[in-house]
Amino acid sequence: MNSCDRMTDVQVEKLALAICATAETLGYTLSAEAAELMAEDLADYPAKDVGAALQACRRELTGKLTLAAILQRVQAADGRPSDDEAWAIALCASDESDSVVMTDEIHLALNAARPVLESGDKIGARMAFKAAYIRAVDNNRRQAVPAKWTLSMGSDPQRRLMAVQEAGRQGRLPAPVVQEYVAQLTHGPITSDGQAIAGLLTGNVVQMSPAIREKWQAVKAEVNRNAEAAKAKREAEQEAKRAELAAKKEAAAKALAELEARSAR
Incomplete structure (x- = not known):
């Protein structure tokens, strides 16, 4: 957060007073020094979020007010998803x-x-x-x-x-x-580059800019690489299946030969 977003000294002082008041509503007295330290630690957050967090603490807490409890509620209001x-x-x-x-x-x-x-x-x-x-x-x-x-x-x-x-x-x-x-x-708007890309699909070729041509060539190269990789993967899978089938046939033939040998005894 930029320094210009930090609470002013006046806001920090008011926050320290609000922290002391919140502690009193929870049934105990917080020293001014402790409240000031907590206010300084909270000064980088939006004042409205800190105020809402203190209000939530007054309604929800049954024990003492802590910086962690305030921060938990401040951060829950920042809009970040779980x-x-x-x-x-x-x-x-x-x-x-x-x-x-x-x-x-x-x-x-x-x-x-x-x-x-x-x-x-x-x-x-x-x-x-x-x-x-x-x-x-x-x-x-x-x-x-x-x-x-x-x-x-x-x-x-x-x-x-x-x-x-x-x-x-x-x-x-x-x-x-x-x-x-x-x-x-x-x-x-449909730009000239947009028309050029559309032309590649429709057959109505329009001159494209060097930047778009370079991107298009990169895309084509990537597509080719992916196609080659997919082909190599299919061939490897087919070869593995052939090897597996040959091994099964060999094992079956061996088992049959052993069975015939035992029958001949």
């Missing part, structure tokens, strides 16, 4: 056709778990994701870094629009950002 909800979002993001609005921590944890997920071990991937996600969230919360939601756009235009609108309803993207995305997704 690790289970974050995993569900990450699974949607692994579908290239789907568009997903996710936090930086989800993106980081998904990158950490992606190799395990791509290997087919969904349970192991979930464990790796949750461990990385919890570490990232805890680290950013300790530094009072606010949750940052960004759009990861998939290939399906309709899903892009739905993802943006849902993020707007949940308050994960600001209204102006949602409006801008919606405008782009519903009224986006």
Whole structure:
């Protein structure tokens, strides 16, 4: 969080008084020094979130007021999803056709778990994701870094629009950002590069820019590599099946020969 987002000295003083008052409502007296220390530790968080957390403490706590209790309630208001909800979002993001609005921590944890997920071990991937996600969230919360939601756009235009609108309803993207995305997704102009890409599909070839040509060539190369890898995998699987079948035949022939030998005795 930037220093300009930190509470002012006046706000910190008022917060210390509010902490003392909250302690009194819970049945004990907190020293001014302790309240000031707690206020300083909370000064990096939004004042409204800290105020709401103190109110929740007055309503919910039955013991003494602690900094951990206040922080728990402050951080719960930062909008970050639980690790289970974050995993569900990450699974949607692994579908290239789907568009997903996710936090930086989800993106980081998904990158950490992606190799395990791509290997087919969904349970192991979930464990790796949750461990990385919890570490990232805890680290950013300790530094009072606010949750940052960004759009990861998939290939399906309709899903892009739905993802943006849902993020707007949940308050994960600001209204102006949602409006801008919606405008782009519903009224986006067809650029010359867009026409060129469309021409590759329709046969009406249009000259494309060097940057788009380079990207297209990279995509073609990736497709070719994937096709070759898939072919090699199929051939290896077929060879393994042939070897397995030959081994079974050999074992059956051996068993039959042994049976015949015993019968001849």
